Amino acid sequence: xKQHQTTQQTSVIDDRGDERIFKVNELLRxxxxxxxxxxVDDDENIAExxxxxxxxxxxxxxxxxxxxxELTSVLPEDTDVQRxxxxxxxxxxxxxRRSRVFALARKPRPWDLEELLDLPGDIVVLDGVRLMGNIxxxxxxxxxxxxxxxxxxxSALDSVVDRRLVRASRGGVFSLxxxxxxxxxxxxxxxxxxxxVVALDPRAEHxxxxxxxxxxxxxxxxxxxxxxxxxxxxxxxDVSVRIEIHPDVESLNVSVSxxxxxxxxxxxxxxxxxxxDSTAS
Numbered sequence: 001x002k003q004h005q006t007t008q009q010t011s012v013i014d015d016r017g018d019e020r021i022f023k024v025n026e027l028l029r030x031x032x033x034x035x036x037x038x039x040v041d042d043d044e045n046i047a048e049x050x051x052x053x054x055x056x057x058x059x060x061x062x063x064x065x066x067x068x069x070e071l072t073s074v075l076p077e078d079t080d081v082q083r084x085x086x087x088x089x090x091x092x093x094x095x096x097r098r099s100r101v102f103a104l105a106r107k108p109r110p111w112d113l114e115e116l117l118d119l120p121g122d123i124v125v126l127d128g129v130r131l132m133g134n135i136x137x138x139x140x141x142x143x144x145x146x147x148x149x150x151x152x153x154x155s156a157l158d159s160v161v162d163r164r165l166v167r168a169s170r171g172g173v174f175s176l177x178x179x180x181x182x183x184x185x186x187x188x189x190x191x192x193x194x195x196x197v198v199a200l201d202p203r204a205e206h207x208x209x210x211x212x213x214x215x216x217x218x219x220x221x222x223x224x225x226x227x228x229x230x231x232x233x234x235x236x237x238d239v240s241v242r243i244e245i246h247p248d249v250e251s252l253n254v255s256v257s258x259x260x261x262x263x264x265x266x267x268x269x270x271x272x273x274x275x276x277d278s279t280a281s
Contacts, residue, residue: 012063014085016092020058021084024104025092038107038161040171041099043068048171050074055106058082062089065100107161111179113151117189119177121148122265125186125197125221127229128154129254136168137255138222139176145262149177151186151219154230183232195219196238199229200257204240211241211264220261225254 013021026032027039037057040046047070050056058080061067067075075081089098117123124147129135135155142150157165160178169176190197198211199221211218221237223229229237243260245252252260 012083012085013060014088016088020060020080020082020104021088021092024060024102027104028092028096033158036107038105038159039163040103040105041097041101041163041167043071043101045166045171045174046101046103046105047071047074049103049105049174050076052108052174054108054174057104057106059103060084060101062086062098062100067101071101107159108174110160111149111177113179113181113185113189116149116151116177116179117193117195119148120217121146122218122220122262123147123149123151123195124258124262125151125219125233126153126155126223126254127183127221127233128224128227129222130154130156130224132162132164132168134225134253134255136165136170136172138258139165139169139172139178141255141259141262143172143176145259145266147176147220147262149179152178152180153182153186153233155180183230187233187236190219193217197221197233197236198261199234199237199240200243200261201228201234201237201240202242202245202251204242206239206241208241208243208260208264210239211261212267214239214265218265220258220265222254222258222261225251 016022016025023037024039027035027037040049046056046059051074056079060082062084063086093099124138124142126135126138139150152160157180160173160180166173195217198218221229221233228234243252243257
């Protein structure tokens with residue numbers, strides 16, 4: 001396995017007074033939210049950040065850990081890589097899941113709603129979905145099945161590069177456009193671009209397979225598994241579709257519903273298929 005040259009150094013940081021560690025500690029505790037820096041955990045997520053041209057200020061490697069081949073193959077040679085003692089890592093992360101490899105990196109510029117909606121293709125609108133695992137799974141699915149981006153409403157997130165979401169999406173937040181917005185800005189912006197809102201609703205007359213026959217761009221609307229989308233967004237839906245499930249099952253997980261809806265769209269949308277296939281090469 002290719003080994004990044006700076007991991008060969010023998011010195012190990014064991015002092016919280018180190019300027020870089022001080023910054024990590026500050027960010028982990030939610031201080032200085034205006035900072036342009038962020039923490040990215042784990043090799044896979046850091047590698048995706050690097051592939052998306054996100055600057056890594058310092059890469060920290062816990063004692064006993066080694067960098068993956070995936071990460072070393074993309075990491076710039078001049079990256080500042082530092083060994084950190086196991087004791088200090090435990091102190092930094094506390095009861096949170098401790099990362100053996102983590103990075104101090106520059107936050108990417110956030111996507112503006114208007115900018116995102118000007119991209120070609122369908123989008124996904126999540127209204128009131130707050131579980132990071134669900135959002136992360138939908139990010140991965142949306143990228144895999146050709147959606148151009150995701151709009152998050154009522155997510156309780158301050159940033160789409162929240163550490164929990166970065167982990168849940170396996171770094172997908174760095175490669176898929178995602179914007180934070182609210183109903184007052186989303187609906188006018190969609191109408192201005194003639195993007196139809198299509199809601200997934202278990203009581204809808206039309207089946208999810210009808211998505212394949214809809215012309216033009218759509219915004220696939222999903223809400224939380226318990227409450228669904230907000231009343232304002234549901235009322236604004238141009239079309240509603242349902243997913244037939246066993247009557248003894250109350251509902252599908254929202255990430256599964258998103259995958260089924262996006263797959264139906266991809267089946268007859270050659271431009272989306274081409275976009276997905278090109279990213280896989």
